[in-house]
Amino acid sequence: xxxxxxxxxxxxxxxxxxxxxxxxxxxxxxxxxxxxxxxxxxxxxxxxxxxxxxxxxxxxxxxxxxxxxxxxxxxxxxxxxxxxxxxxxxxxxxxxxxxxxxxxxxxxxxxxxxxxxxxxxxxxxxxxxxxxxxxxxxxxxxxxxxxxxxxxxxxxxxxxxxxxxxxxxxxxxxxxxxxxxxxxxxxxxxxxxxxxxxxxxxxxxxxxxxxxxxxxxxxxxxxxxxxxxxxxxxxxxx
Amino acid sequence: xxxxxxxxxxxxxxxxxxxxxxxxxxxxxxxxxxxxxxxxxxxxxxxxxxxxxxxxxxxxxxxxxxxxxxxxxxxxxxxxxxxxxxxxxxxxxxxxxxxxxxxxxxxxxxxxxxxxxxxxxxxxxxxxxxxxxxxxxxxxxxxxxxxxxxxxxxxxxxxxxxxxxxxxxxxxxxxxxxxxxxxxxxxxxxxxxxxxxxxxxxxxxxx
Numbered sequence: 220x221x222x223x224x225x226x227x228x229x230x231x232x233x234x235x236x237x238x239x240x241x242x243x244x245x246x247x248x249x250x251x252x253x254x255x256x257x258x259x260x261x262x263x264x265x266x267x268x269x270x271x272x273x274x275x276x277x278x279x280x281x282x283x284x285x286x287x288x289x290x291x292x293x294x295x296x297x298x299x300x301x302x303x304x305x306x307x308x309x310x311x312x313x314x315x316x317x318x319x320x321x322x323x324x325x326x327x328x329x330x331x332x333x334x335x336x337x338x339x340x341x342x343x344x345x346x347x348x349x350x351x352x353x354x355x356x357x358x359x360x361x362x363x364x365x366x367x368x369x370x371x372x373x374x375x376x377x378x379x380x381x382x383x384x385x386x387x388x389x390x391x392x393x394x395x396x397x398x399x400x401x402x403x404x405x406x407x408x409x410x411x412x413x414x415x416x417x418x419x420x421x422x423x424x425x426x427x428x429x430x431x432x433x434x435x436x437x438x439x440x441x442x443x444x445x446x447x448x449x450x451x452x453x454x455x456x457x
Numbered sequence: 458x459x460x461x462x463x464x465x466x467x468x469x470x471x472x473x474x475x476x477x478x479x480x481x482x483x484x485x486x487x488x489x490x491x492x493x494x495x496x497x498x499x500x501x502x503x504x505x506x507x508x509x510x511x512x513x514x515x516x517x518x519x520x521x522x523x524x525x526x527x528x529x530x531x532x533x534x535x536x537x538x539x540x541x542x543x544x545x546x547x548x549x550x551x552x553x554x555x556x557x558x559x560x561x562x563x564x565x566x567x568x569x570x571x572x573x574x575x576x577x578x579x580x581x582x583x584x585x586x587x588x589x590x591x592x593x594x595x596x597x598x599x600x601x602x603x604x605x606x607x608x609x610x611x612x613x614x615x616x617x618x619x620x621x622x623x624x625x626x627x628x629x630x631x632x633x634x635x636x637x638x639x640x641x642x643x644x645x646x647x648x649x650x651x652x653x654x655x656x657x658x659x660x661x662x663x664x
Binding site: 244247263267272274298300301306307313339352354392403407438440448 | 478494499507548580589597612617618
C-alpha cells in the first residue's frame with residue numbers, strides 16, 4: 220500500500236497528513252462487501268484495550284490521535300492500522316505513568332494491583348459505546364463568520380498551538396479560499412485539547428473549496444468540503 | 458503534566474503486532490488497568506451489534522417514508538437518539554443526500570474518522586493510505602476503480618471529516634423503491650453506498 224510518495228509542499232513532516240499525496244496504491248476493485256469486521260482476532264483486542272485504557276481519563280481522544288501522529292514516520296508508514304493504535308497506546312501509557320518502560324520491556328506487570336475503581340466493566344463499556352463524547356460546547360461570543368462568506372485558510376504550522384502539535388487543517392487546504400456553507404456552533408478545539416491545554420471551544424464551520432483550487436488536475440465541477448475551526452480562518456475578499 | 462513526547466517506548470515491545478498486543482494486554486490485565494469483561498463487551502459490540510445494517514435502516518426508512526426523511530435531515534442527532542443509534546464516533550452526524558446533479562463521497566485524510574454507530578468499524582480500504590491520499594485529489598479515478606463511473610455532468614462533493622462531525626451518504630433510491638417496505642428496501646443499501654464509493658443496487662450487486 221505505501222510506496223514512494225510525494226509529501227505536500229506545506230507538510231510539516233508529520234506522517235499522517237496524507238491528502239493529495241501521490242504514490243499510494245490499493246486494489247479498490249478487489250474490495251469484498253463481506254470483509255470481516257476484524258480480519259485478525261488481535262485487531263478486535265487492540266481496539267478494545269485502546270478504548271478501555273482511555274476510560275481512565277488520563278488522556279482524551281485528541282491526545283490519542285496525536286500520539287499516533289507522533290509515531291516515527293518510518294513506523295507510521297510500515298505499521299498496519301492496529302499496530303499504530305497499539306504502539307501509540309504503549310507510548311501514552313508510559314507518558315502518563317500507568318505503565319513503566321521496564322514493564323513494556325519484560326512484557327509483564329512489575330506488581331499486581333486490584334482493579335482500579337475507574338476500570339471499565341462490561342456495563343460501563345456498553346454505556347461508553349452508546350453515548351460517546353459529544354464535543355459541542357457553548358460559545359462565549361457569537362461566530363465571526365456567516366454562511367456564504369468567503370474565508371481564507373492559514374497553514375497547519377500557524378494553526379497548531381505548539382511546534383509540531385496537533386491540528387486539523389490538512390496541508391492540502393492551506394492558504395486556500397473557500398465559502399462557509401454551515402456553522403456547527405462551538406466545538407472543542409483539538410489543537411488545544413490534544414495538549415491538555417483545555418477545551419477552548421471555537422465556532423466550527425464547514426468550508427467548501429473548488430477542487431480545482433486545491434488540486435491542479437481536479438475536475439472544475441468538483442468540490443471538497445472540510446470542517447474547520449474559526450481560528451484556522453481569515454476573512455477573504457468577497 | 459505528563460511527559461508528552463515519549464514517542465519510542467513502543468520499540469520495547471515485540472515488533473510482531475500480534476505479540477505486541479499480547480504483551481500489552483497482559484500488562485494491562487495484570488495491573489487491573491483493563492478488565493477482561495470490558496474487552497469482550499467492546500469486541501462483541503462492534504463484531505456483532507453495531508454495523509452497516511443500522512445505516513441501511515436509516516436510508517431505507519428515508520426512501521420509503523417522506524415524513525421520516527424530512528425529520529432525519531432536519532434533526533439528525535435527535536432521530537438517531539430516538540432509534541438508539543447514537544454513540545461513540547457518531548456524536549454529531551450530518552447526512553448528505555445524493556442527487557442527479559451531485560454525488561457525495563466521504564473520507565478522512567488525517568486519520569480514519571467514520572460514523573461508527575451507523576456503519577461500524579471502517580473497512581481496511583477506507584483506512585488505507587491510498588484512499589486517504591487520493592479520495593480528495595482524484596475522487597473520480599478512485600470511484601472508477603470501485604466500478605462507479607460518474608457522468609461528466611455530475612459534480613462530486615468530497616467531505617473530508619476533519620472535525621467531530623461524521624458524515625453518512627443518503628444514496629439515490631432505486632426506481633419503485635417506495636413500493637417496498639423499509640426492511641426490503643434496506644437490502645439495496647450497501648456500506649459502500651453510504652460512504653459514497655457505490656450507488657444503491659440490487660442486493661446481489663451490492664458492494
